[in-house]
């Protein structure tokens with residue numbers, strides 16, 4: 057039994073070492089990928105729930121890894137955040153998205169902005185500068201921020217959002233309902249839409265959690281009071297679409313309405 061214990065310990069040790077080496081490798085890979093610009097935006101449509109009309113797209117980060125193929129954010133975002141590399145990755149992505157917007161087309165394209173960016177005082181100017189450089193219509197660009205950004209450094213975030221809005225860039229509040237959702241702050245910020253987190257939409261069906269429906273209803277009532285648009289995330293079934301419409305939610309995003317793709321409509325973008 058003692059032998060066995062030692063073997064098991066050795067095995068555990070080996071696994072730990074491998075995990076550490078792998079994450080080191082991945083960080084080195086990430087640095088190299090930044091130099092090679094191996095990131096591409098995928099675009100997922102945001103549609104009107106009544107007639108399916110596309111009103112915009114969310115740009116979603118993908119890493120074209122030289123050996124491992126296309127990687128999703130879940131596979132490297134936390135590494136990117138911990139190593140402080142995510143901001144560089146984001147800027148590479150934003151520039152591609154802005155180039156895409158400059159090519160023309162209809163509807164808006166939203167980009168994900170992590171709270172880290174709001175700590176850098178020149179974020180808004182830099183984003184607007186890229187639009188200027190590429191001749192992109194700023195009214196077709198939107199930012200998605202989370203509630204954390206509103207709480208973290210409220211005065212700075214407010215200034216940033218105001219600057220962006222003055223130049224036509226609207227802000228949408230991402231993953232709404234998962235953060236602190238202190239309703240008192242919401243009306244103080246220039247937010248054009250709430251994106252209702254996927255977990256609530258998933259819970260709306262017959263086999264879901266009963267409180268989800270009530271929460272979605274409450275979020276929609278709040279948004280309506282504040283005159284803010286609502287986008288349901290993770291709409292996967294027609295049942296969800298119908299229920300959301302009936303509750304008064306106007307917009308949706310999800311596999312039922314369109315998967316993320318490397319192209320917008322018929323245009324290849326990457």
Ligand code: C2E
Pocket residue numbers: 100115116117128129130133142146149167168169170230231289290291292309310311312316
């Ligand atoms: P998010 O901002 O909430 O983005 C929506 C995520 O839900 C995307 O995952 C999308 O592919 C997925 N999704 C869309 N419809 C459905 C559906 O019907 N069912 C299910 N199960 N999932 C659906 P993705 O692309 O893997 O992105 C994950 C997260 O990574 C994003 O969540 C966002 O927080 C982050 N992220 C994505 N792009 C960027 C970026 O450019 N920069 C930064 N900093 N973060 C990003």
Ligand code: CA
Pocket residue numbers: 115116117118128129
């Ligand atoms: Ca993504």
Ligand code: CA
Pocket residue numbers: 114168200230
């Ligand atoms: Ca988002």
Ligand code: CA
Pocket residue numbers: 230231251253289
């Ligand atoms: Ca979201």
